[in-house]
Amino acid sequence: MRDLQPSLNQTQRVRLQSALRQLHSLPSSSSSSPLSSVAVADPIQVNHDDNILKGHGTLDCDGEVVATLCGVVERVNKLVYVRALRARYKPEVGDIIVGRVIEIAPKRWRLEINFSQVAVLMLSSMNLPDGIQRRRTAVDELNMRSIFEENDVICAEVRGFQHDGSLHLQARSQKYGKLERGQLLTVPAYLVKRRKQHFHHLEQYGVDLIIGCNGFIWVGEHVEAGENVGMLVEDQKKTSTAEEESWSFTPLETRKHICRIANAVRLLSALGFTLTVEAIVDTAEASLASNIEINDMLGAEFFVQTAEREVQRRASMVRKKG
Amino acid sequence: MEYVNPLTGFRIDGRRPNELRQIKGELGVVANADGSALFEMGNTRVIVAVYGPREVQNKSQQNNNQALVRCEYSMANFSTGDRTRRQKGDRRSTEISLVIRQTMEASILTHLMPRSQIDIFVQVLQADGGTRSACINAATLALADAGIPMRDIVTSCTAGYLCSTPLLDLNYVEDSAGGPDVTVGILSKMDKVTLLQMDAKLPMDIFENVMQLAIEGCKAIANYIREVLLENTKQLESRRGG
Numbered sequence: 410m411r412d413l414q415p416s417l418n419q420t421q422r423v424r425l426q427s428a429l430r431q432l433h434s435l436p437s438s439s440s441s442s443p444l445s446s447v448a449v450a451d452p453i454q455v456n457h458d459d460n461i462l463k464g465h466g467t468l469d470c471d472g473e474v475v476a477t478l479c480g481v482v483e484r485v486n487k488l489v490y491v492r493a494l495r496a497r498y499k500p501e502v503g504d505i506i507v508g509r510v511i512e513i514a515p516k517r518w519r520l521e522i523n524f525s526q527v528a529v530l531m532l533s534s535m536n537l538p539d540g541i542q543r544r545r546t547a548v549d550e551l552n553m554r555s556i557f558e559e560n561d562v563i564c565a566e567v568r569g570f571q572h573d574g575s576l577h578l579q580a581r582s583q584k585y586g587k588l589e590r591g592q593l594l595t596v597p598a599y600l601v602k603r604r605k606q607h608f609h610h611l612e613q614y615g616v617d618l619i620i621g622c623n624g625f626i627w628v629g630e631h632v633e634a635g636e637n638v639g640m641l642v643e644d645q646k647k648t649s650t651a652e653e654e655s656w657s658f659t660p661l662e663t664r665k666h667i668c669r670i671a672n673a674v675r676l677l678s679a680l681g682f683t684l685t686v687e688a689i690v691d692t693a694e695a696s697l698a699s700n701i702e703i704n705d706m707l708g709a710e711f712f713v714q715t716a717e718r719e720v721q722r723r724a725s726m727v728r729k730k731g
Numbered sequence: 732m733e734y735v736n737p738l739t740g741f742r743i744d745g746r747r748p749n750e751l752r753q754i755k756g757e758l759g760v761v762a763n764a765d766g767s768a769l770f771e772m773g774n775t776r777v778i779v780a781v782y783g784p785r786e787v788q789n790k791s792q793q794n795n796n797q798a799l800v801r802c803e804y805s806m807a808n809f810s811t812g813d814r815t816r817r818q819k820g821d822r823r824s825t826e827i828s829l830v831i832r833q834t835m836e837a838s839i840l841t842h843l844m845p846r847s848q849i850d851i852f853v854q855v856l857q858a859d860g861g862t863r864s865a866c867i868n869a870a871t872l873a874l875a876d877a878g879i880p881m882r883d884i885v886t887s888c889t890a891g892y893l894c895s896t897p898l899l900d901l902n903y904v905e906d907s908a909g910g911p912d913v914t915v916g917i918l919s920k921m922d923k924v925t926l927l928q929m930d931a932k933l934p935m936d937i938f939e940n941v942m943q944l945a946i947e948g949c950k951a952i953a954n955y956i957r958e959v960l961l962e963n964t965k966q967l968e969s970r971r972g973g
C-alpha cells in the first residue's frame with residue numbers, strides 16, 4: 410500500500426479489512442508447513458544433529474542460528490535460509506530483466522536494474538542490428554548511441570558475475586533489445602516469480618507484456634520479433650514518410666489497452682499480490698466486464714473488488730486441492 | 732522546579748519514573764524509498780527513508796570489501812516550539828548524523844554488500860526530547876524494511892537523573908532541566924552497547940543505575956520493534972500468497 414492509497418469510505422474499509430483477514434487465514438498453497446516468518450535477530454529452530462548449512466539471511470550467534478533479515482524461513486534439505494521480502498533484486502543467471510540505460514562507457518552500456526550495482530551490457534555480448542556475426546570494430550563502438558541511447562529501456566538476460574564482482578548482461582536474441590512505445594512500471598521484486606515465460610503477447614489486446622525478474626514491468630505495443638531489424642534495413646534503402654509515420658503511430662485503441670494493463674499492474678502491486686500474467690489479464694478483464702474506466706481502475710471501489718476477487722480465487726484453489 | 736512529585740512520585744507529564752512514553756512505529760511511509768519508517772515516542776516524531784544498497788555515487792569512496800553507509804540528519808523548521816531556520820550542516824546535526832551512522836554501521840552486515848552504498852535520511856518532524864534515540868529506532872525499522880541484513884536490532888533510549896530519581900525517556904521539559912542525560916544504544920539480543928553518551932557528571936553508582944534503567948527501556952523498545960517487523964512480514968507474505 411505504498412504508492413497508492415485510495416481514500417476508502419467506511420464500508421469499503423470494512424470490506425477490505427475482511428478480505429485481507431481472509432487472505433491471512435487461508436493456508437498457503439506452496440508450502441505444506443505453516444509459514445514461519447522471522448524478523449531481524451529472531452532465532453531459527455534447527456536440529457543441530459544433522460549438520461545444517463546456513464544460507465542467505467542467517468548468522469551463527471553463540472551456537473544459535475539467527476535471522477539477519479525479515480522474511481520467511483525456507484528449508485531445502487540441509488540448507489536453511491531466509492527469503493527476504495521487500496529487498497532489492499538479487500540477480501540469478503538466466504533471469505530476464507528490463508533495465509534503463511544510464512551511461513554509455515567504452516564498449517559497454519551501464520543499466521539501472523534495481524540491484525545494488527549497475528549492470529553492464531557489453532557491446533560484444535549483443536547482436537548487432539544488421540544481424541551479422543563479426544568482430545566489433547572501432548566503428549561499431551562509435552555508433553553505440555545509434556543502438557541504445559541514455560534513458561532507453563532495454564530488455565536483456567543476466568549473463569553472470571565477472572571476477573571483479575560486476576554484473577554482466579547479454580542480449581543475444583531478437584526478442585531482447587530496445588523497448589519502445591509503452592510504459593515501464595516498477596514494482597517490488599519479490600512480487601515477480603521466476604517462470605519459464607516472461608515475454609507475453611496478449612493477442613486480444615495487441616499488447617506485449619514483459620515481466621522482468623527485477624520488478625521492472627514493460628507494457629507496450631506488440632512488436633513482431635525481428636520486425637525491428639527489418640525496419641532498420643529498410644530505412645537505409647528508402648525512407649518513405651508515410652511508412653515512417655505508420656511505424657511511429659500507435660492506434661488509440663492500443664494505447665488504451667496499454668494503459669488498462671498498466672493500471673492493472675499498478676493495482677496488483679499496490680495490494681501486494683503476486684504479479685503473474687494471469688492475474689494481470691484477469692484484473693484487466695474484470696475492469697472491462699464491470700465497465701470501469703481506465704482512470705477509475707485506481708479508485709477505491711475497484712481496489713476493494715480486486716482484493717475480494719483474489720480472496721475468492723485463492724479460496725477456490727484451496728477447495729480444489731482439498 | 733519539581734520534576735518528580737514528592738508525594739505521588741509521578742513526573743510532570745504524569746508518568747512514573749521508570750515509564751516509557753507511548754511508542755508507535757509504522758513501515759513504508761515513503762513510496763519511492765527502498766525502506767522507510769515513521770517512529771513516535773510520545774510527541775517526538777521522526778521519519779526515516781533508506782535508499783540502497785545502490786551504486787556508489789562518489790567513486791573515490793567506493794570500497795571493494797564493504798558497503799558505504801551514509802547518514803543525513805535534519806530537523807524540520809516546524810519541529811520545535813519556536814520556528815527557526817536551520818542550515819543544513821550545523822554542528823549539532825553533523826554530530827547526530829555521525830552518531831546515527833556509527834550506531835547503525837555496527838549492526839549492518841556491510842561486508843555482504845561490497846561496492847555499494849546505503850543512504851539513511853533522517854528527519855525530525857516533532858522534537859520533544861530524545862530525538863537521538865527516536866532517530867536510531869526509526870533507522871532500525873527503515874533498514875529492516877529495506878531488507879538490509881543486520882546483526883541485531885539496534886534500539887536506543889535515554890535516561891536522566893533529576894530530583895534524586897533516575898528517570899526513563901526524558902521529554903523536552905525534563906531534558907532542558909540541565910541534569911545529566913544518558914543516551915544508550917544497544918544490540919538487544921547480543922546485549923552489547925553500541926552507543927553511550929552523557930555530557931554531565933554523575934557519581935559512579937548512580938550512573939550504573941541510570942544506565943541500567945536506559946537499557947531496560949531499550950529492551951522494551953526492541954520488543955515492540957520486533958513485533959512491528961514480524962507483523963509487517965506476515966502481512967506481506969500472506970498477501971503475496973503461495
